[in-house]
Amino acid sequence: MGKFIKTIYPKPFFLKWKELLAIDLRSFAQPEPIVEVNAHQLKVMQNKTEIRNWWASLFLLGLISMLGFKLLEYYEAWNHAEWLNQKYIERKRNIYGKDFFEKTNDQYAISRYNRIGSDEVMSFKEFIHDRYNNYTHTTQRIIGDIIFTGIPLLGILILLPWIILLRKPAPLIFDREKRVVYSWQKGGVWAQRYDDIRLLENIQMILFFLRCELKDGSLGWARYPLQPTGNPLFSPLSAYKPTLAYIAQFMENGRERVLPDQASWQAKPPFYFRDDPEPANIEQEVDRILQRIVEVNNEIPLDEEGIPIPPEE
Structure with missing residues (x-):
């Protein structure tokens, strides 16, 4: 029985060189993923993630503000409930004597007295019991408190570690002199020869395939994602051409072709x-990973036209 989803293999970048080298870069603005250019290297990076990070930070501030206002409302309601019960007790004692609550059989008066206890100070536990048991529309109040307290708190617990722990992505570096492409992640180095680099384009991103060492020491594949439009959900494939053309023309023709008026540039x-x-x-x-690529020699083979040959199943 055949597979429902066909495996798609990354194609060699060199298949696109002829088309990309013929593009006039003057017809495009400099692609945003380009973050540094000099005589030896070109660096690209998923720089749109900074915008998402800022939006996440603003959303986090909004959640913190929402939670803060709700907690302030709790605090004010707590103080107000305590003040009302203290005033009620004080008024009853002024009218009926200081021992009124020890002698009375008035269940409502006893209930009001018990809301803050004999110390006549309402604890937070007493406030919560009072808030959800001694008033009308209790169910609506509980639901409202869960929505305006629980949801912001959950969002803060998710977003705060994500924003703080999120690392700035390493650039993907194209070295023209060595004709090497490399990057890194958390200390692990990814590398591939430029002439052997393969990529996969889909409606979300470009994936550059490099080689890396896996945890078990074997040589595996690493995927460097790039979203030139910044849209994480959809991008037309035509939107990738300026970035890929910039890379190809730098590697083949040098810095003068892509940056004729400056010796170097950095975003x-x-x-x-x-x-x-x-x-x-x-x-x-x-260098070590490039040497291992030669030794292992487990790249997916290509046919005469440069198309990957799927392994036999």
Whole structure:
């Protein structure tokens, strides 16, 4: 029985070179994923994640404000409930004597007295009991408190660690002199020869396939995602051409072709709470991975036209 979903294999980047090298870059604005260009290297990065990070931060502030206003409402309601019961007790004692609550059989008066107890100070536990047991529309109040307290609290618990722990993504670096492409993630280095780089384009992103060492020490594949339009849900494939053309023309024709008026250029680095620092021995690691690629030799083979040949099942 055949598979319902057909496996799609990444295609070599060189299949697109002829088309990309013929594109006039002057007809496009500089693609936003390009973050640095000099005579030796071009760097691209998923820089739109900074915008999402800012939106997440603003949303977090909104949730904190919502929760803060709700807690302030609780505090004011707590003080008000305590004040009302203290005034009620004081008024009854002024009228009937200080021992009124020890002698009376008035169940309502006893109930009001018990709301704050003999110390006549309403604890938070007493306030919660009073809030949800001694008034009308209790069910609606409980639902409202859950919505305006529970949901913001849950959102804060999810967003706050995500924003703080999210690392600034490492760039994908195209080295023209060595004709190597590499990046890293949490200390692990990804690398591939430029002539062997493969990519997969879909409606969400471009995926650049590099090689990396897996936890078990074997040589695996790493996917570097890039969304040139910044839209995480949908992008037309035509929107990827400016970025890919910029990369191809830099690697084949040099910095002068893509940046004729400047010796180098670097975009303002995006703001993140944490960086993913470049490994200190990255050059040695890149060379070692490239050597392992040759030794392992387990790339998916290509036919005469450069199309991947699926393995036999």
